[in-house]
Amino acid sequence: MQFADVFKVLYISYFTDKVCYPPYGCFSKDFPFNSSFIPLPENPDTLNTTYHLYNRLNPNGQIISNDFQSLNGTKKLIVIAHGFIEDSKVWWIGPLKDELLNVEDSDVIVIDWKRAARIPYQQAISNIRVTSAQTSHFLRRMFNKTDLRPSNVHLIGFSLGAHLMGHIGRDVFTHTGVKVKRITALDPAGPLFEDSVKDFRLDPSDGMFVDAIHTDSKTIFGYASGTLQSFGHTDFYPNGGYYQPGCKLMKIELPSTQGFYDQVTCNHYRAVKYFITSIKNKKSFKSYKCGSFYRFKNGACAKRSIASTSVNTMGYYTDCNAKGKFYLLTNTKEPYSVRHYTVEIYTGDKMFADTYGGVELQLKSVKGKSFVRKDSGQFFDRKSVTRYMMHSSKDLGRILKIDIKHSSGLFFKDDWYVKKVVVKSQHPNKSYYGCVNKWLMGKRYTVLLSTRKC
Ligand SMILES: [Ca+2]
Numbered sequence: 003m004q005f006a007d008v009f010k011v012l013y014i015s016y017f018t019d020k021v022c023y024p025p026y027g028c029f030s031k032d033f034p035f036n037s038s039f040i041p042l043p044e045n046p047d048t049l050n051t052t053y054h055l056y057n058r059l060n061p062n063g064q065i066i067s068n069d070f071q072s073l074n075g076t077k078k079l080i081v082i083a084h085g086f087i088e089d090s091k092v093w094w095i096g097p098l099k100d101e102l103l104n105v106e107d108s109d110v111i112v113i114d115w116k117r118a119a120r121i122p123y124q125q126a127i128s129n130i131r132v133t134s135a136q137t138s139h140f141l142r143r144m145f146n147k148t149d150l151r152p153s154n155v156h157l158i159g160f161s162l163g164a165h166l167m168g169h170i171g172r173d174v175f176t177h178t179g180v181k182v183k184r185i186t187a188l189d190p191a192g193p194l195f196e197d198s199v200k201d202f203r204l205d206p207s208d209g210m211f212v213d214a215i216h217t218d219s220k221t222i223f224g225y226a227s228g229t230l231q232s233f234g235h236t237d238f239y240p241n242g243g244y245y246q247p248g249c250k251l252m253k254i255e256l257p258s259t260q261g262f263y264d265q266v267t268c269n270h271y272r273a274v275k276y277f278i279t280s281i282k283n284k285k286s287f288k289s290y291k292c293g294s295f296y297r298f299k300n301g302a303c304a305k306r307s308i309a310s311t312s313v314n315t316m317g318y319y320t321d322c323n324a325k326g327k328f329y330l331l332t333n334t335k336e337p338y339s340v341r342h343y344t345v346e347i348y349t350g351d352k353m354f355a356d357t358y359g360g361v362e363l364q365l366k367s368v369k370g371k372s373f374v375r376k377d378s379g380q381f382f383d384r385k386s387v388t389r390y391m392m393h394s395s396k397d398l399g400r401i402l403k404i405d406i407k408h409s410s411g412l413f414f415k416d417d418w419y420v421k422k423v424v425v426k427s428q429h430p431n432k433s434y435y436g437c438v439n440k441w442l443m444g445k446r447y448t449v450l451l452s453t454r455k456c
């Protein structure tokens with residue numbers, strides 16, 4: 003590089019507040035891109051973003067640029083974008099593309115923006131602007147030359163790629179007046195996007211329908227890739243949006259840096275795994291609309307009389323009419339989807355029926371057992387109902403019994419009078435009753451269940 007070129011690059015980076023990359027437009031440091039630590043986007047000629055087309059006739063894919071002959075245009079177009087420091091060959095894109103083509107005769111385009119999405123993170127964020135302008139330009143040429151319309155386009159982005167899709171969606175709308183049909187965000191990136199303005203990040207206005215799956219929103223050793231902030235019309239929070247079952251808490255196994263990386267990213271990648279799994283299991287990942295994960299876990303949101311918009315399906319088959327925040331539990335391994343059950347324990351109204359302590363619950367049937375639900379330090383008031391959301395890895399069918407283990411305080415035994423237990427199976431709705439009418443104290447007690455009310 004000549005001195006003049008070096009000077010030019012430095013000059014552009016530090017002293018100008020605008021760069022122009024025709025035909026994609028000019029990018030300035032105006033709001034919301036005026037932050038001092040977000041540089042201007044790099045030149046698309048050096049970033050060399052490519053588009054890879056796959057369909058049933060062309061499963062191995064080909065790079066497309068100007069020639070749209072191999073693109074049908076009458077089918078649905080699904081566009082996939084990888085995340086930060088990834089490329090189009092990252093392990094999850096192949097399986098995702100294959101599952102999509104398996105269930106639907108569509109065209110799939112994978113955006114390879116690896117040079118734009120490399121470190122430093124701030125530069126990658128900035129490069130979203132030029133990559134989205136370029137991609138929207140590319141899509142618009144496709145709209146002109148084929149029968150494809152924005153209303154038949156589904157954008158799927160992981161992590162930083164989710165915000166790229168938001169920008170592409172907005173660019174398409176700005177230029178065509180029509181929004182893309184759907185944007186799916188797989189654990190959309192949190193750092194620097196949380197609490198930013200909607201033109202900086204993915205938001206519901208970027209597409210006709212925007213759905214997001216949040217899996218890594220809690221910090222482990224100062225690092226969380228996702229966020230709890232809702233970015234869509236419909237946001238899913240499996241296991242509350244953090245600490246996914248099967249992702250062990252950090253076990254530091256030096257000198258394996260890959261092991262370290264996998265541990266840190268396990269929660270983040272779960273969003274991708276859940277989505278891929280959802281494509282082949284149409285009825286999986288039932289989710290419940292709720293005010294918080296705490297309320298959901300305590301059975302407050304899975305009422306018997308379920309309105310259709312208060313239940314949704316996380317993943318590919320999400321119902322765009324059911325909007326809001328949805329919660330669900332998952333299994334530790336594939337296929338991840340579980341059955342949910344609400345348990346209601348009725349404390350009696352006898353004198354001293356109330357108690358304080360811990361409880362351990364497990365449902366049993368001929369087909370198997372549920373996961374054990376363990377809670378500590380709870381008050382069970384007289385004449386009250388305590389609810390729990392429980393789950394099992396498979397359908398338990400007819401539930402025969404529930405084990406209840408009560409442990410009272412450390413210093414004295416406080417007896418607990420349980421009147422009855424009601425177990426409600428969600429989907430299909432079915433209730434089982436256990437008529438207890440007994441004092442339970444610090445021991446395991448098996449309650450037999452039947453469909454007859456107490
Ligand atoms: Ca936006």
Ligand SMILES: [Ca+2]
Nearest residue numbers: 354355356417
């Ligand atoms: Ca008591």
